[in-house]
Amino acid sequence: xxxxxxxxxxxxxxxxxxxxxxxxxxxxxxxxxxxxxxxxxxxxxxxxxxxxxxxxxxxxxxxxxxxxxxxxxxxxxxxxxxxxxxxxxxxxxxxxxxxxxxxxxxxxxxxxxxxxxxxxxxxxxxxxxxxxxxxxxxxxxxxxxxxxxxxxxxxxxxxxxxxxxxxxxxxxxxxxxxxxxxxxxxxxxxxxxxxxxxxxxxxxxxxxxxxxxxxxxxxxxxxxxxxxxxxxxxxxxxxxxxxxxxxxxxxxxxxxxxxxxxxxxxxxxxxxxxxxxxxxxxxxxxxxxxxxxxxxxxxxxxxxxxxxxxxxxxxxxxxxxxxxxxxxxxxxxxxxxxxxxxxxxxxxxxxxxxxxxxxxxxxxxxxxxxxxxxxxxxxxxxxxxxxxxxxxxxxxxxxxxxxxxxx
Amino acid sequence: xxxxxxxxxxxxxxxxxxxxxxxxxxxxxxxxxxxxxxxxxxxxxxxxxxxxxxxxxxxxxxxxxxxxxxxxxxxxxxxxxxxxxxxxxxxxxxxxxx
Numbered sequence: 001x002x003x004x005x006x007x008x009x010x011x012x013x014x015x016x017x018x019x020x021x022x023x024x025x026x027x028x029x030x031x032x033x034x035x036x037x038x039x040x041x042x043x044x045x046x047x048x049x050x051x052x053x054x055x056x057x058x059x060x061x062x063x064x065x066x067x068x069x070x071x072x073x074x075x076x077x078x079x080x081x082x083x084x085x086x087x088x089x090x091x092x093x094x095x096x097x098x099x100x101x102x103x104x105x106x107x108x109x110x111x112x113x114x115x116x117x118x119x120x121x122x123x124x125x126x127x128x129x130x131x132x133x134x135x136x137x138x139x140x141x142x143x144x145x146x147x148x149x150x151x152x153x154x155x156x157x158x159x160x161x162x163x164x165x166x167x168x169x170x171x172x173x174x175x176x177x178x179x180x181x182x183x184x185x186x187x188x189x190x191x192x193x194x195x196x197x198x199x200x201x202x203x204x205x206x207x208x209x210x211x212x213x214x215x216x217x218x219x220x221x222x223x224x225x226x227x228x229x230x231x232x233x234x235x236x237x238x239x240x241x242x243x244x245x246x247x248x249x250x251x252x253x254x255x256x257x258x259x260x261x262x263x264x265x266x267x268x269x270x271x272x273x274x275x276x277x278x279x280x281x282x283x284x285x286x287x288x289x290x291x292x293x294x295x296x297x298x299x300x301x302x303x304x305x306x307x308x309x310x311x312x313x314x315x316x317x318x319x320x321x322x323x324x325x326x327x328x329x330x331x332x333x334x335x336x337x338x339x340x341x342x343x344x345x346x347x348x349x350x351x352x353x354x355x356x357x358x359x360x361x362x363x364x365x366x367x368x369x370x371x372x373x374x375x376x377x378x379x380x381x382x383x384x385x386x387x388x389x390x391x392x393x394x395x396x397x398x399x400x401x402x403x404x405x406x407x
Numbered sequence: 408x409x410x411x412x413x414x415x416x417x418x419x420x421x422x423x424x425x426x427x428x429x430x431x432x433x434x435x436x437x438x439x440x441x442x443x444x445x446x447x448x449x450x451x452x453x454x455x456x457x458x459x460x461x462x463x464x465x466x467x468x469x470x471x472x473x474x475x476x477x478x479x480x481x482x483x484x485x486x487x488x489x490x491x492x493x494x495x496x497x498x499x500x501x502x503x504x505x
Binding site for chain 2: 012015020021022024069071072097099101121122124163
């Protein structure tokens with residue numbers, strides 16, 4: 001038991017738990033369109049949605065973010081650079097002093113685009129790479145995607161862009177390559193960023209095979225602890241702080257409190273890993289716009305209330321891991337007030353073994369439809385199908401008449 | 408031992424944006440792309456006064472920080488200087504309008 005603390009300024013995390021007037025950082029997926037079909041895509045991207053926000057609607061959102069003093073947005077997708085107005089929106093945001101960090105697979109990072117990016121202080125680039133070798137990367141991100149990413153890095157380095165990010169989703173197959181990833185980042189003057197594989201979107205289909213083993217989680221924690229602030233994590237791995245010391249970062253779930261997601265059609269979700277009606281707070285097209293969703297929506301108000309640790313409350317590690325990731329629990333069918341599926345104490349594994357566990361369906365799917373060839377045979381119809389069978393009620397004088405075959 | 412020069416003239420880095428919050432403020436540096444937190448309203452006041460006061464120590468005093476608290480605030484200012492959130496500025500020459 002702890003005694004009630006004397007009245008004194010609350011810790012920073014306490015302020016964050018109860019939400020801020022504006023997000024610290026916001027993820028904005030500009031489009032569901034993507035040239036790739038990564039097996040773990042959080043947003044099940046592939047095809048553009050016909051209801052995606054127009055250029056003017058996007059600019060109105062940027063105006064709001066500027067008014068709310070959101071320092072920067074993390075733009076993603078889909079592949080955001082395939083939107084024809086992508087650069088226009090980046091310029092509009094930076095002109096309004098809303099910085100842009102955008103995630104890309106590199107497909108549009110030509111030498112010219114790289115020079116343009118290097119010239120701006122308000123734009124940062126995050127290149128996705130999920131293997132330090134083409135073999136490991138392309139198994140997840142698709143054939144040729146390693147070369148595309150490397151070519152983009154070459155272009156950024158040649159343009160003098162220092163400190164762009166290389167963003168890696170940590171999986172069972174690449175945790176053994178952490179040093180190699182770091183070497184790639186160093187070679188290109190970039191900074192390495194590691195994030196957690198989430199069972200969201202198409203990630204739900206591959207999570208069982210790709211999420212790190214318990215031993216790998218420990219390895220990852222030790223590696224991250226050794227590298228400190230050199231390696232970014234986007235606060236992904238706060239559930240690992242139950243191993244001991246906290247990793248750099250805020251170490252809390254910021255969903256609806258300090259972060260949120262705007263999806264391509266303007267829906268606002270509590271976090272980028274929770275595209276599901278359960279976590280939808282509203283839409284930027286609603287009256288009052290994004291500001292009202294952020295400040296007044298029922299869902300976000302609810303998330304900002306003190307949370308109960310449920311089954312985790314009695315655990316000695318609860319103060320550091322705070323029950324882990326809400327989205328990871330939800331999409332593996334675990335109760336939100338119970339352990340994270342990757343709980344380092346092993347409570348998640350036991351919860352996953354529950355035979356009554358049901359995994360919820362994903363919220364939406366914009367995946368490319370199967371591109372397997374469809375075989376059709378083209379040829380003349382058999383003779384007897386040339387005219388339909390004649391009904392006994394047929395009144396047409398020529399019913400059943402078959403002209404003789406011409407020679 | 409902090410080496411921050413309290414007698415020197417300082418200012419917010421021109422690429423730093425300040426967002427007031429109930430607990431203090433959020434600081435974001437567009438050049439280094441780093442976020443910092445000012446967890447204290449008087450520290451925020453002192454940081455904002457840096458540009459107009461003749462020294463960092465004066466900025467702290469005007470912000471209502473008492474002499475016995477200066478060491479703690481000096482350490483906070485040093486952290487901000489190390490992350491380039493605040494930088495030295497050239498003081499106006501004697502006779503020049505401030």
